[in-house]
Amino acid sequence: MTPNGGPIWVRIIAGAVLAFLMLPILVIVPLSFNAEPYFTFTPAMLSLDPDGYSLRWYRDIFQNPQWLQAIQNSFIIGISATVIATGLGTLAALGLARSELPARGLIMGLLISPLIVPLVIAATGMFFFYSNLGLTGTTLGLVLAHAALGTPFVVVTVLATLSGFDRSLPRAAASLGADPLTVFTRVTLPVIFPGVASGALFAFITSFDEVVMVLFIGGPEQRTIPRQMWAGLREQISPTILAVATLLIVLSVILLVSIEALRRRSAKLAAAKLNGG
Numbered sequence: 001m002t003p004n005g006g007p008i009w010v011r012i013i014a015g016a017v018l019a020f021l022m023l024p025i026l027v028i029v030p031l032s033f034n035a036e037p038y039f040t041f042t043p044a045m046l047s048l049d050p051d052g053y054s055l056r057w058y059r060d061i062f063q064n065p066q067w068l069q070a071i072q073n074s075f076i077i078g079i080s081a082t083v084i085a086t087g088l089g090t091l092a093a094l095g096l097a098r099s100e101l102p103a104r105g106l107i108m109g110l111l112i113s114p115l116i117v118p119l120v121i122a123a124t125g126m127f128f129f130y131s132n133l134g135l136t137g138t139t140l141g142l143v144l145a146h147a148a149l150g151t152p153f154v155v156v157t158v159l160a161t162l163s164g165f166d167r168s169l170p171r172a173a174a175s176l177g178a179d180p181l182t183v184f185t186r187v188t189l190p191v192i193f194p195g196v197a198s199g200a201l202f203a204f205i206t207s208f209d210e211v212v213m214v215l216f217i218g219g220p221e222q223r224t225i226p227r228q229m230w231a232g233l234r235e236q237i238s239p240t241i242l243a244v245a246t247l248l249i250v251l252s253v254i255l256l257v258s259i260e261a262l263r264r265r266s267a268k269l270a271a272a273k274l275n276g277g
Contacts, residue, residue, distance in 0.1 A: 025249060028242050028245050029246050029249070030045065031239065031242050032057060032058070032239060032242035032243040032245070032246040033053040033054060033055070033057075034052070034053070034054070034057070034242075035051065035052050035053055035054035035056065036052075037237075037238065037239060038239070039237060039239065039242070057238070057239045057240045057242065057243040058243045060238075060240045060243070061240060061243055061244060061247075064240070066223070066228060067225075067228060067240070067244070069223065070223050070224055070225045070227070070228035071225060073139075073221075073222055073223060073224050073225075074208055074224040074225045074226075076139070077139065077142050077143050077146060077207060077222070077224060078146070078204050078207040078208045079204070080143045080147075081143045081144075081146035081147040081149075081150055081203065081204075081207040082147075082150060082200050082203045082204040082207065084143065084144070084147035084151075085146075085147045085148075085149075085150035085151040085153075085154050085199075085200070085203040086154050086196060086199060086200040086203060088147070088151050088154070089150075089151045089152070089153070089154025089155045089158060089199055089203070090154060090158050090192075090196055090199075092111055092151070092154075092155050093154070093155050093158035093159045093162060094158075094162070094188075096108055096111075096155070096159060097159060097162040097163075097165070108155075111151065111152060111155050112152040112155060112156065113152075114148055114149050114151070114152050115152045115153075119149075119210075119212045119213070120212060122148075122149075122213075123145075123213045123215075123216040123217070124216065126148070126213070126216065126217060127216045127217055130144075130145070135217075136217050136219070137217070137218070137219030137221075137222070138219070138222075139221070139222055141217050141218075142213070142217050142218050142222050145213045145217050146206070146207035146210060146213065147203075147207075149203075149206050149207070149210065149213065150202070150203025150204070150206045150207055151203070153199050153202035153203050153206060154196070154199030154200065154202070154203055155199070156199070157195045157196075157198045157199035157202065158192060158195045158199055159195075160195060161191075161192045161194060161195025161196075162192060162195070165188070165192060166191075169188075169191070170183045170184075170187050170188055173187045194262040194263065194265050195262075197258075197262050198259050198262045198263065201255050201258060201259050201262075202259070204255070205252065205255055208224075208225070208226075208248075208251075209226060209248070210224075210226065211224075211226035211227055211229075211230055214226065214227045215227065215230075225244060225248070228244075229241050229244060229245070
């Protein structure tokens with residue numbers, strides 16, 4: 001038994017599972033500091049020789065025009081898609097939260113279908129659909145495609161927040177003369193904001209890490225970080241890819257910590273409401 005009363009074998013299994021999941025990812029980090037142009041640990045690295053480590057691949061990221069363009073594209077497309085997905089997902093969740101909505105289950109299933117349908121199938125369908133609209137090979141087409149992938153995450157997280165929302169609050173505000181827009185911005189939105197922000201972060205991560213949709217819909221001018229990494233693995237094996245992957249790991253950790261902080265804030269607000277605070 002552990003000091004807190006839990007069986008020690010649970011912690012051993014949990015640690016083994018964590019190592020199984022994380023070690024293949026974390027091994028990228030030391031490799032990104034390799035002084036040699038290899039995707040492997042060199043004798044100098046294994047002997048912890050300082051000469052075996054270098055920041056040259058991190059410098060290459062910010063000196064290479066292709067990587068700089070890919071970073072710019074990823075942030076432009078990711079932020080734009082997140083704004084659209086957050087707006088659409090929040091409005092959809094507010095509608096789905098109404099029990100009197102007809103065909104509520106069917107609508108919910110359609111909205112979250114991008115989470116279920118294989119990405120290759122969704123990308124193929126969007127390619128033919130956007131081709132007829134002249135959106136393939138354009139930034140707008142890629143933004144709309146990524147927004148479609150991110151919207152279900154917003155719907156799910158906002159709906160989860162709305163499940164504990166006190167419906168009497170907007171009714172009370174309306175009875176005092178507030179118009180619907182004021183009720184939403186001054187009453188509803190502050191309460192569900194943690195869920196909205198969490199959904200937005202998930203939508204951004206989805207867009208930032210996505211490569212299949214970029215390959216189908218994006219053109220040469222819409223090369224994002226994942227597509228640049230994929231092309232680099234095919235065309236030239238460079239440890240710069242490992243340096244970029246390390247930075248993406250850091251970014252993912254920051255976003256996940258932010259999501260957890262928002263989740264805890266939402267839980268505290270719910271607890272305060274239950275306690276009458």
